[in-house]
Amino acid sequence: MQSTDFAQRRExxxxxxxxxxxxxxxxxxxxxxxxxxxxFRQNSNFRYLTGINEPDCVLIxxxxxxxxxxxxxxxxxxxxxxxxxxxRMGLEKSKDLIGxxxxxxxxxxxxxxxxxxxxxxxxxxxxxxxxxxxxxxxxICGDLFNKKRKNTAQPPQAILNVGQLIEELRxxxxxxxxxxxxxxxxxxxxxHRAAMALTAPGRxxxxxxxxxxxxxxxxxxxxxxxxxIVAGGNNANILHYxxxxxxLNDGELLLIDAGxxxxxxxTDITRTFPINGKFTxxxxxxxxxxxxxxxxxxxxxxxxxxxxxxxxxxxxxxxxGLIDLKVLSGSLEENLEKGTCRKYFPHGTGHWLxxxxxxxxxxxxxxxxxxxxxxxxxxxxxxxxxxxxxxxTLPEELRGIGIRIEDNILITETGHENLSAMIPKEVKEIExxxxxxxxxxxx
Ligand code: GLY
Ligand code: MN
Ligand code: MN
Numbered sequence: 273m274q275s276t277d278f279a280q281r282r283e284x285x286x287x288x289x290x291x292x293x294x295x296x297x298x299x300x301x302x303x304x305x306x307x308x309x310x311x312f313r314q315n316s317n318f319r320y321l322t323g324i325n326e327p328d329c330v331l332i333x334x335x336x337x338x339x340x341x342x343x344x345x346x347x348x349x350x351x352x353x354x355x356x357x358x359x360r361m362g363l364e365k366s367k368d369l370i371g372x373x374x375x376x377x378x379x380x381x382x383x384x385x386x387x388x389x390x391x392x393x394x395x396x397x398x399x400x401x402x403x404x405x406x407x408x409x410x411x412i413c414g415d416l417f418n419k420k421r422k423n424t425a426q427p428p429q430a431i432l433n434v435g436q437l438i439e440e441l442r443x444x445x446x447x448x449x450x451x452x453x454x455x456x457x458x459x460x461x462x463x464h465r466a467a468m469a470l471t472a473p474g475r476x477x478x479x480x481x482x483x484x485x486x487x488x489x490x491x492x493x494x495x496x497x498x499x500x501i502v503a504g505g506n507n508a509n510i511l512h513y514x515x516x517x518x519x520l521n522d523g524e525l526l527l528i529d530a531g532x533x534x535x536x537x538x539t540d541i542t543r544t545f546p547i548n549g550k551f552t553x554x555x556x557x558x559x560x561x562x563x564x565x566x567x568x569x570x571x572x573x574x575x576x577x578x579x580x581x582x583x584x585x586x587x588x589x590x591x592x593g594l595i596d597l598k599v600l601s602g603s604l605e606e607n608l609e610k611g612t613c614r615k616y617f618p619h620g621t622g623h624w625l626x627x628x629x630x631x632x633x634x635x636x637x638x639x640x641x642x643x644x645x646x647x648x649x650x651x652x653x654x655x656x657x658x659x660x661x662x663x664x665t666l667p668e669e670l671r672g673i674g675i676r677i678e679d680n681i682l683i684t685e686t687g688h689e690n691l692s693a694m695i696p697k698e699v700k701e702i703e704x705x706x707x708x709x710x711x712x713x714x715x
Contacts, residue, residue, distance in 0.1 A: 273323055273448050273535075275323065275369055275370060275371065277323075277446075277448065278320075278321060278322055278323045278370060279370070281320060281321055281441060282333060284441055285321065285333060285434075285437060285438060285441060286333060286340050288437045288440070288441075289333065289335050289394075289396060289437065290393065290394055291337060291393040291394065292335055292393055292394030292395065292396050292428065293332060293333070293334050293335070293388065293389060293392040293394070293395055293396065293428065294331075294332065294333040294334075294335075294397075295330060295331075295332055295395070295396065295397050295405065295409060295434070296315075296317055296318050296321060296330065296331040296332075296333075296398065296434060296438070297315065297329070297330050297331075297398070297401070297402035297405045298314060298315050298318040298319075298324065298326065298328065298329035298330070299312065299313060299314055299315040299318070299327055299402075300327050300328055301327050312325075312327055314326075314536060315401065315402070316442075316536065316628050316632065317398065317401070317434075317435065317438045317439075317442075317632070318331060319536055319627060320438060320441070320442060321438065322344070322370050323369075323370075324346075324361065324366065324369070324370070326346065326347065326360060326361060327347075328346070328347050328378045329344060329345060329346045329347075329366075329378065330344070330345040330378065330381060331343075331344055332344070332345070332388060333396075334388065334392065335392075336391060336392065341373045341374075342370065342371070342372045342373055343372055343373060343374050343375070343376065343388065344366055344367070344370060344372045344374075344375045344376070345375070345376050345377070345378045345380070345381050345384070346360075346361065346362070346363060346375055347360050347362075347377070348360075348362055348363055348377045349362035349363075363376070363377065381408075382408070385409070385412050386412060389409075389413060389416060389427045390424060390425035390426060390427050391426075392427075392428050393428060393429060393430065394428050394429075394430045394431070394432050395409060395413065395427075395428035395430070395431050395432070396431075396432050396433070396434035397409060397431060397433070397434055398433065398434055398435040399433045399435055400435065401435065413427045413428060435632065436634065438632075439632040439634060440633070440634060442626055442627065442631065442632065443624070443633040443634065443643070443646075443649060444646060444648035444649060445626060445648045445649070445650055445682075449537060450648070450682060452534055452537045453534075453537050453538075453625075453626075453650065453680070453691060454691060455492065456497075456531070456532045456533060456537055456538070456539045457532075457539050457691050457692055457694075458491075459487055459488055459491055459492070459493045459532040459534075460488075460530070460531050460532045460539045460692070460695070461692070461694050461695045462487050462713045463483070463487040463488055463530060463532065463713075464484075464528060464530070464543050464695050464696075465695070465696065465708065465713055466483055466484070466487055466710045466712075466714070467480050467483060467484055467502075467526075467528055467530075467710075468543070468545050468696065468705040468706045468708070469705065469706065469707075469709055469710035469712070470483055471520060471545070471547055471706065472520070472547065472548065472549075473520060473521060473522035473547055473548055474519075474520070475520050475547075476517070476518065476519050476520060477502040477503070477504050477507075477515075477516045477517055477518050477519075477520060477526075478516060478517050480516075480520070480528070481500055481502040481516040483710065484496075484502070484530050485500070486714075487532075487714070488530075488532040488533075492534055493532040493533065493534055494533045494534060494536070495532075495533060496531065496532065496533060497531045497532065497533035497537075497538030497539060497629050498531070498538070498540070498629045499514040500514070500516060500528070500529070501513050501514060501516070501527065501528065501529035501530065502526070502527075502528050503516075503526070503527045503528075503529075503674070504518055504519070504520045504521065504524055504525075504526050504527075505520075505521055505524035505525065505526075505672055506524075506660065506661040506672045506674070507527075507674075508525065508526075508527035508544065508658070508673075508674025508675070508676070509658045509659065509660040509661070509672075509674040511618070511619065511658070520547045521547060523547070523548065523552065524546075524672065525544050525545065525546055525555055525673060525675065526544070526545060526546075526547050527542065527543075527544040527674055527675065528544075529541070529542040529676065529678065531629070531680075537626060537627055538626065538627070538629040538631075539680055539691070539692070540625055540629050540652050540654075540678060540680060541678055541680065541692050542654055542677060542678035543677065543678075543695060543696070543697065543702070544559065544562075544674075544675045544676060545705070545706060546702075546703075549703060549707060550703060550706075551699060551702075551703070554669040555673060555675075556699060558593075558597070558670065558673050558675055559675055559699060560699070561589070561590065561594075561596070561597070562590070562593075562655055562656060562657055562676070562677050563677055563697065563698070563699075564589050564593070565585075565586045565589035565590045565593070566586075566653055566654075566655050566677045566679070568585050568586065568588075568589045569582050569583075569586045569622075569653045569655060570653050570679065570681060570688070570690065571585075572585055573645065573653070573683060573687065573688035574645065574683070574687055574688065575644070575645055575647060575683055575685070575687075576644050576645065577645050578643065578644055578645060579620075579621070579622065579635065579642060579643070579645075579651070580642050581642075582621050582622070582653070583620060583621040586617075586655045587608065587611075587613050587617070588604070588608060590613045590616075590617050590655060590657065591604060591607045591612065591613040592604055593657075594607075594612075594616060597667070597670065598667055599616065599659075599666060599667065599670065600612050600613070616657050616658055616659065617656060617657060617658070618658070619654075619656070621653060621654065621655055622651045622652040622653045622654055622681075623651060623652055624649070624650070624651050625650045625651055625652055625680055631650075645683045646683060647684055647685050648682075648683065649682075649683045650680060650691070651681055652678055652680055652681070653678065653679050654676055654677065654678030654679075655677065656677070657673075657674075657675055658674045658675075659671055659672065659673045659674065660672070660674075677697060679691070679692045679693070679695075679697075680692050
């Protein structure tokens, strides 16, 4: 990405703003335990607008009737701190990089904001990120009002959500973003294939997880885009199972939901396959239903269509499948009316994908209508069926089976591109992938 790309994004944000001042915080270090922090991960909106990957920054966009200005608060260079904690960009380099009108040390934030806030009608802040920044700004505005300075510009009178405006911009991915996600998918493909090859009775979720992490990290990848789910047998029925520490048993399935992150962009892929390499009859029957529902949902991926319609299609195929499996009784129409499949498919068909794994793009437009798919939009399609071992109402052969299949879909001018089409998904492809040698994916 060029710095001009980030400048263009800021221009587009300026276009969406009325007279006002936008305050967009980077992330800050989060403590893990004494003297130890969690790995730093940049705030997605801040990253989208600056490309800067440092903590303790604040981007300011100031829009008045006759001028637009960009300011940046950032940590200054400090030899001692940089010796302990790594290099910093500092005030000058960051000013040049993003073409800011001025940069300030982050320690001067309160003092400088007293001068920057007055003269703007609106204060744009993120409503649910960096609550500390929001509270701080309210206090600074309150103090400015209390000073009742005569003949000076007033601080902002209204608070608006800058998050919504940035997230609207992030809805359509540009060519660089698409290329980055495609590149991340190379490692995701390798990791899923290696996992299929390594998995066998006697191996453990831990070993498979370690192999995935290795492949996500060794090349260009930054590691995982979210906590991997490596769920053997009945563990697949815990939707967000992340313990990943149990033995893998013969005759059971392994569900892996894992995606590589690259340049902070996520991939989000799920495959489910037999631990011993061959599906049983019951496993295959459930797998084919989930696969059919996923294909039907993907066939909805066209410009002008929308996610709720896609979800209805998924539910229809899954509900018919549940009737065929004798899990549900009654007619398809009755079951669809009552939404009975929800017990076995308790989540949505998918979500937007980008800088965040659950990308922060709007689901409804300004008329509260579902967002339409448009070229450049990327989302997941991830139906599943979950039959907990403990559910005695289920046919016995289905208990303990949990299956999800998740692909990442890009909307194009003429339809869609499945970004994860290369990762085995058909029963035959999966059984073949399970026979391979995992070492072939390590180079
Ligand atoms: N991996 C999280 C999800 O599929 O939504
Ligand atoms: Mn997932
Ligand atoms: Mn997902």
